[in-house]
Amino acid sequence: MHGANLQMSGFEFEIVATDGAARSGIVRMERGSVLTPAFMPVGTAATVKAMLPESVAETGADIVLANTYHLMLRPGAERIAKLGGLHKFMNWPWPILTDSGGYQVMSLSSLRDISEEGVRFRSHIDGSEHFLSPERAMEIQQLLGSDIRMVLDECPAYPATEAEIETSLALSMRWAKRSKDALGAAGGACFGIVQGGVFPHLRQRSVHELTTIGFDGYAVGGLAVGEGQSAMFDVLEATVPHLPPDRPRYLMGVGKPDDIVGAVLRGIDMFDCVLPTRSGRNGQAFTWEGALNLRNARHADDGAPLDPSCACPACRSYSRAYLHHVVKAGEIIAAMLLTWHNLAFFQDLMRALREAVGHNMTADFAAQFLKRYRGEEAGPEG
Amino acid sequence: MHGANLQMSGFEFEIVATDGAARSGIVRMERGSVLTPAFMPVGTAATVKAMLPESVAETGADIVLANTYHLMLRPGAERIAKLGGLHKFMNWPWPILTDSGGYQVMSLSSLRDISEEGVRFRSHIDGSEHFLSPERAMEIQQLLGSDIRMVLDECPAYPATEAEIETSLALSMRWAKRSKDALGAAGGACFGIVQGGVFPHLRQRSVHELTTIGFDGYAVGGLAVGEGQSAMFDVLEATVPHLPPDRPRYLMGVGKPDDIVGAVLRGIDMFDCVLPTRSGRNGQAFTWEGALNLRNARHADDGAPLDPSCACPACRSYSRAYLHHVVKAGEIIAAMLLTWHNLAFFQDLMRALREAVGHNMTADFAAQFLKRYRGEEAGPEG
Numbered sequence: 001m002h003g004a005n006l007q008m009s010g011f012e013f014e015i016v017a018t019d020g021a022a023r024s025g026i027v028r029m030e031r032g033s034v035l036t037p038a039f040m041p042v043g044t045a046a047t048v049k050a051m052l053p054e055s056v057a058e059t060g061a062d063i064v065l066a067n068t069y070h071l072m073l074r075p076g077a078e079r080i081a082k083l084g085g086l087h088k089f090m091n092w093p094w095p096i097l098t099d100s101g102g103y104q105v106m107s108l109s110s111l112r113d114i115s116e117e118g119v120r121f122r123s124h125i126d127g128s129e130h131f132l133s134p135e136r137a138m139e140i141q142q143l144l145g146s147d148i149r150m151v152l153d154e155c156p157a158y159p160a161t162e163a164e165i166e167t168s169l170a171l172s173m174r175w176a177k178r179s180k181d182a183l184g185a186a187g188g189a190c191f192g193i194v195q196g197g198v199f200p201h202l203r204q205r206s207v208h209e210l211t212t213i214g215f216d217g218y219a220v221g222g223l224a225v226g227e228g229q230s231a232m233f234d235v236l237e238a239t240v241p242h243l244p245p246d247r248p249r250y251l252m253g254v255g256k257p258d259d260i261v262g263a264v265l266r267g268i269d270m271f272d273c274v275l276p277t278r279s280g281r282n283g284q285a286f287t288w289e290g291a292l293n294l295r296n297a298r299h300a301d302d303g304a305p306l307d308p309s310c311a312c313p314a315c316r317s318y319s320r321a322y323l324h325h326v327v328k329a330g331e332i333i334a335a336m337l338l339t340w341h342n343l344a345f346f347q348d349l350m351r352a353l354r355e356a357v358g359h360n361m362t363a364d365f366a367a368q369f370l371k372r373y374r375g376e377e378a379g380p381e382g
Numbered sequence: 383m384h385g386a387n388l389q390m391s392g393f394e395f396e397i398v399a400t401d402g403a404a405r406s407g408i409v410r411m412e413r414g415s416v417l418t419p420a421f422m423p424v425g426t427a428a429t430v431k432a433m434l435p436e437s438v439a440e441t442g443a444d445i446v447l448a449n450t451y452h453l454m455l456r457p458g459a460e461r462i463a464k465l466g467g468l469h470k471f472m473n474w475p476w477p478i479l480t481d482s483g484g485y486q487v488m489s490l491s492s493l494r495d496i497s498e499e500g501v502r503f504r505s506h507i508d509g510s511e512h513f514l515s516p517e518r519a520m521e522i523q524q525l526l527g528s529d530i531r532m533v534l535d536e537c538p539a540y541p542a543t544e545a546e547i548e549t550s551l552a553l554s555m556r557w558a559k560r561s562k563d564a565l566g567a568a569g570g571a572c573f574g575i576v577q578g579g580v581f582p583h584l585r586q587r588s589v590h591e592l593t594t595i596g597f598d599g600y601a602v603g604g605l606a607v608g609e610g611q612s613a614m615f616d617v618l619e620a621t622v623p624h625l626p627p628d629r630p631r632y633l634m635g636v637g638k639p640d641d642i643v644g645a646v647l648r649g650i651d652m653f654d655c656v657l658p659t660r661s662g663r664n665g666q667a668f669t670w671e672g673a674l675n676l677r678n679a680r681h682a683d684d685g686a687p688l689d690p691s692c693a694c695p696a697c698r699s700y701s702r703a704y705l706h707h708v709v710k711a712g713e714i715i716a717a718m719l720l721t722w723h724n725l726a727f728f729q730d731l732m733r734a735l736r737e738a739v740g741h742n743m744t745a746d747f748a749a750q751f752l753k754r755y756r757g758e759e760a761g762p763e764g
Contacts, residue, residue: 050718052715074710083704300461301465303466317435319465321471322473325471329456331427331429332432332718333431
């Protein structure tokens with residue numbers, strides 16, 4: 001699995017080590033390199049919530065994700081383009097992956113009307129009507145100037161019947177082809193998205209159709225929507241082995257630390273999830289001993305740091321008692337410190353996974369991680 | 383006016399320059415020195431809202447204010463003492479001034495019952511009953527371990543009759559004596575608070591009584607409560623000349639940039655106000671051309687920085703268009719960036735005032751500042 005693959009877009013993926021199905025590597029782009037397995041913090045509306053971009057970079061993040069749906073509605077893709085593009089706008093000069101907007105149209109907007117052409121919907125902000133097609137999704141991502149762009153796909157609700165998934169998949173594959181056609185020579189890298197629900201043969205059909213079109217990388221979509229970790233891992237095991245080994249694989253919207261560890265074991269290279277940032281705003285902190293709720297009164301007199309092994313400002317300079325106090329008081333610094341800590345934890349986890357792959361000890365690392373992590377997670381704070 | 387005055391508390395005030403009534407100097411304390419005229423950011427509940435302490439220091443702040451009322455209710459003064467004191471708790475190793483709780487008891491709590499002994503009140507957080515006396519206010523500040531402590535005073539509502547102010551003042555002066563007696567040898571520096579409403583002879587009586595007791599510094603209280611700038615300046619002119627010239631003078635809860643400039647001209651050395659932090663959370667930014675509301679649609683496409691002369695992150699790395707976007711979207715980064723900018727602006731203003739005093743050009747500086755500042759303030763955004 002060693003070698004490089006340079007695309008027209010200046011997008012290159014090099015695998016530097018493998019360990020069973022797990023891989024570690026480097027995605028090289030003009031704006032910077034991303035070490036994989038990689039976790040991409042979510043910068044929904046051109047900000048990773050409660051963080052300055054330099055702090056996001058300081059945690060070790062090489063790339064962030066931004067949401068086409070949110071940015072097309074506010075402040076608008078054409079406006080961002082006129083202001084010099086998304087990187088300049090949000091003060092993040094390193095790589096950005098943009099999604100296509102499809103998932104959020106399905107989950108946030110109202111009055112969705114899906115046709116062969118695309119999807120008409122109303123903004124959740126002001127009710128205004130908008131239209132997203134594969135071509136428009138690519139145009140918006142071009143206007144934003146992102147480094148990795150995602151095809152527009154339909155995201156069926158879970159659960160869905162096999163027939164519903166099959167119909168939806170067929171539409172998503174036609175949209176994938178139109179997205180690739182719309183990308184054009186000037187575009188950035190573009191990833192296809194494997195759909196097919198929990199049905200192995202549909203997942204494999206999706207892989208076949210996408211690889212026939214040809215993309216810079218392949219995402220696995222339609223997971224982490226309620227099917228549970230075991231079903232998700234089953235889908236990965238039925239899907240990932242069919243993906244081209246020399247392209248990065250991105251598991252969208254995942255996930256919890258144990259989801260990430262299990263998915264890396266199954267050959268996934270990239271992740272994104274709102275969990276560390278959203279949890280940080282809700283008083284929850286991730287540690288190697290599991291997730292903690294800082295709102296819990298048992299922290300009120302605890303002068304110890306959140307995690308003595310962590311180098312983030314929350315752990316370096318504050319006690320659990322202080323974090324408890326600012327969470328209870330609803331202070332913005334609680335969101336700032338806990339988000340920073342959670343992003344640092346996720347990046348530390350990815351670093352540990354990359355090292356484990358490099359030392360051919362991924363399975364051992366995973367077993368030890370899960371034992372330690374779930375030990376406390378099963379405790380009183382669950 | 384040159385010379386030093388070392389107290390038992392290790393508190394020293396040196397005046398390094400005077401210009402008419404205006405002075406610039408240095409307050410020296412064990413934890414650090416404060417250049418005056420000084421603006422103290424407000425760290426109500428052991429956090430300057432939306433800022434990390436190192437960022438507060440980076441703006442140039444030498445000292446912050448923390449609120450006894452808030453901290454006694456949550457997380458509790460005894461708890462903070464057990465955790466090593468307020469400086470360690472909130473990760474601010476430099477000087478802290480604490481108020482006495484009096485003002486907030488009057489403005490925030492319910493069911494206040496004021497007697498000679500002190501004030502009984504209910505917490506605005508959970509309705510629990512509490513009692514604050516001059517002795518307890520000093521004890522709480524001792525537990526917090528602040529560097530400058532304020533006497534408990536009664537803060538009468540505005541407007542009030544002369545008779546009401548006179549009665550209230552008499553109580554405040556008896557409380558000031560009890561506060562000083564309660565301070566003890568181990569205490570930090572302690573400031574008295576001049577009351578007396580808008581009545582010059584009552585202000586002067588208050589000064590006389592406080593200087594007879596003897597304090598490390600003197601605050602002017604009971605202003606910025608609705609009397610207007612002109613009445614406030616009148617009170618300063620009737621009060622400040624009677625204060626001992628070798629002690630720092632602190633105008634509590636003030637204020638707007640033009641209030642600060644006018645008060646420095648009248649001999650005030652120290653200020654605190656929630657204005658820069660609160661405004662920052664509400665989308666308002668202070669500039670040399672006046673206050674701007676970033677929510678205003680005219681900023682939506684403006685690629686220029688908020689203030690090209692400012693070195694804060696908001697001005698260095700973002701456009702007005704971005705700030706407008708994150709304010710409109712309610713993103714936490716809006717509060718973070720605008721608070722940082724506003725605190726940087728206030729510290730830049732204090733630096734300019736200190737320099738103006740040092741160069742004997744305070745009146746010229748003030749006139750030029752007000753012309754420029756009010757030029758835009760009178761514009762469409764008021």
